Amino acid sequence: MQRNVDVAVIGAGSAGLAALKQVAAATDSYVLIDGGELGTTCARVGCMPSKAVIQIADDYARRNLFARLGIDGAAGVRLDVAEALEHVRDLRDIFVDRVLAGTIDELGDRFLPERAHILGPDSIRVGAATIRAKRIVIATGSRPIVPEAWRRLGDRIVTTDEFFEQESLPGAIAVVGLGGVGLELGQALYRMGCEVTGFDRLPAPGGVTDPAVASCAAEVIGREFPLHLGAPVTLSARERRIEVRSNEHGVVVDKVLASVGRRPNVDGIGIENLGVELDAGGVPLFDPHTMQVGELPVFIAGDVTARRAILHEAVFEGRVAGFNAVQPRPIAFARKTPLTITFTDPNLCAVGADLAELPADASVVGEVRLGSLGRALIMARNRGVLRLYADARSGRLRGGALLAPDGEHIAHLLAWCIERRLGLVDLLRLPFYHPTLEEALQAAARDALAKLGTHPPHPADLEPLASSPTGA
Numbered sequence: 466m467q468r469n470v471d472v473a474v475i476g477a478g479s480a481g482l483a484a485l486k487q488v489a490a491a492t493d494s495y496v497l498i499d500g501g502e503l504g505t506t507c508a509r510v511g512c513m514p515s516k517a518v519i520q521i522a523d524d525y526a527r528r529n530l531f532a533r534l535g536i537d538g539a540a541g542v543r544l545d546v547a548e549a550l551e552h553v554r555d556l557r558d559i560f561v562d563r564v565l566a567g568t569i570d571e572l573g574d575r576f577l578p579e580r581a582h583i584l585g586p587d588s589i590r591v592g593a594a595t596i597r598a599k600r601i602v603i604a605t606g607s608r609p610i611v612p613e614a615w616r617r618l619g620d621r622i623v624t625t626d627e628f629f630e631q632e633s634l635p636g637a638i639a640v641v642g643l644g645g646v647g648l649e650l651g652q653a654l655y656r657m658g659c660e661v662t663g664f665d666r667l668p669a670p671g672g673v674t675d676p677a678v679a680s681c682a683a684e685v686i687g688r689e690f691p692l693h694l695g696a697p698v699t700l701s702a703r704e705r706r707i708e709v710r711s712n713e714h715g716v717v718v719d720k721v722l723a724s725v726g727r728r729p730n731v732d733g734i735g736i737e738n739l740g741v742e743l744d745a746g747g748v749p750l751f752d753p754h755t756m757q758v759g760e761l762p763v764f765i766a767g768d769v770t771a772r773r774a775i776l777h778e779a780v781f782e783g784r785v786a787g788f789n790a791v792q793p794r795p796i797a798f799a800r801k802t803p804l805t806i807t808f809t810d811p812n813l814c815a816v817g818a819d820l821a822e823l824p825a826d827a828s829v830v831g832e833v834r835l836g837s838l839g840r841a842l843i844m845a846r847n848r849g850v851l852r853l854y855a856d857a858r859s860g861r862l863r864g865g866a867l868l869a870p871d872g873e874h875i876a877h878l879l880a881w882c883i884e885r886r887l888g889l890v891d892l893l894r895l896p897f898y899h900p901t902l903e904e905a906l907q908a909a910a911r912d913a914l915a916k917l918g919t920h921p922p923h924p925a926d927l928e929p930l931a932s933s934p935t936g937a
């Protein structure tokens with residue numbers, strides 16, 4: 466059987482659905498193909514259920530401060546783990562249902578619940594049928610990596626694909642891989658009562674490259690549960706348990722959360738039949754501004770690109786890919802300022818350029834430690850650091866990294882300033898309310914200006930009126 470369409474979208478995740486919306490606005494001739502579990506990684510096993518777990522863990526952990534604040538009864542506060550995990554699954558189901566109701570449920574026979582196998586740049590095998598498509602969007606996502614040697618340990622190894630299905634928590638767990646996902650879930654598990662040990666072969670947790678912020682994160686989060694960084698692990702079975710070793714550190718646990726990264730789903734989908742160059746990971750070379758693969762009528766989007774495996778980037782790429790799949794010629798779109806947030810407490814965030822990318826002799830770093838920040842002290846959450854990077858000559862903001870309570874909001878403000886091409890003085894001329902956490906941003910910008918030795922004729926945060934004799 467053969468079916469001819471204008472566009473075939475492979476993958477009904479966040480990227481694929483964003484692409485589909487663009488396609489459906491331009492043509493009725495399309496199919497969406499997905500042979501896996503529906504509802505998107507974000508809603509089913511990613512962003513949303515993980516944040517639901519973290520919310521419970523952080524609310525519960527707050528009891529540890531009660532005595533200091535004069536609130537009695539903390540010792541009587543208990544977490545019903547089974548109830549809590551059921552609440553997470555309930556929320557997860559709501560998010561998944563919402564995805565399905567707004568999209569796939571309404572597609573009728575335009576939705577093909579099968580695995581796609583690419584036969585060439587204009588044809589796909591789907592079950593017994595061949596789809597001939599003028600354009601193809603590949604949005605097949607990624608899956609958790611489980612090293613081959615760990616597979617024989619069976620269900621003692623848990624990935625985020627299984628994590629949110631658990632109805633109870635293990636007594637002791639090792640989190641192997643302390644990128645954003647491992648760090649978030651490790652801290653949440655610790656706060657929910659598990660004995661947690663974290664391991665990563667890299668020296669810095671959370672994938673943050675700024676050394677001052679990374680070491681602050683290791684110190685602050687490491688106060689709650691041990692983080693063994695900078696060496697690989699070996700896993701061995703110990704009856705029904707697992708021994709995890711890394712150099713001189715060893716621990717025997719009930720389960721291991723394998724959070725060592727995700728592999729793009731490019732294997733087994735016939736990617737080689739496109740006949741284009743693949744990178745070392747098997748991902749076809751593509752233009753990140755058009756999402757076009759080589760010169761082919763094929764576009765790619767989301768985690769499958771193995772570049773920025775986060776939700777808003779997947780959606781951005783899906784929109785670009787879908788839009789371009791219905792244009793006579795692809796249009797190039799500007800990428801947004803990089804922004805990553807790890808929802809630990811404090812949040813660990815990176816914005817804009819990496820410090821290592823910037824020329825050291827032409828950049829300035831403004832820094833503020835949060836120990837004495839008024840609002841953070843009041844919240845009893847005054848651990849962390851905020852660093853922002855600016856061009857030493859123009860003062861233009863380039864990037865930053867921070868470990869801060871509710872840092873997600875500060876990170877957004879900084880990203881928006883960078884996106885709008887603001888400089889240190891522009892930032893300081895914006896209003897800052899008192900007492901707020903945002904004042905940390907103001908303090909870091911002032912620190913950067915002071916380091917530059919810039920002495921404007923008036924305070925940097927006062928903007929002279931153009932009509933004023935001193936205004937220029």
Ligand SMILES: Cc1cc2nc3c(=O)[nH]c(=O)nc-3n(C[C@H](O)[C@H](O)[C@H](O)COP(=O)(O)OP(=O)(O)OC[C@H]3O[C@@H](n4cnc5c(N)ncnc54)[C@H](O)[C@@H]3O)c2cc1C
Pocket residue numbers: 475476477478479480481498499500501502503504505506507510511512513515579580581582604605606607625646730733734766767768769773774775776777779
């Ligand atoms: C635990 C966890 C927490 C996260 N937290 C955050 C967060 O807080 N913020 C954030 O921004 N990001 C977060 N992410 C990342 C985010 O969830 C992903 O970047 C995003 O969901 C990727 O979307 P996607 O469309 O590329 O992939 P997916 O949503 O995985 O969609 C891919 C689809 O392709 C289908 N598919 C695969 N192969 C085939 C085939 N051959 N034929 C047909 N269909 C196929 C699959 O079944 C799947 O439905 C988190 C991820 C995890 C795992």
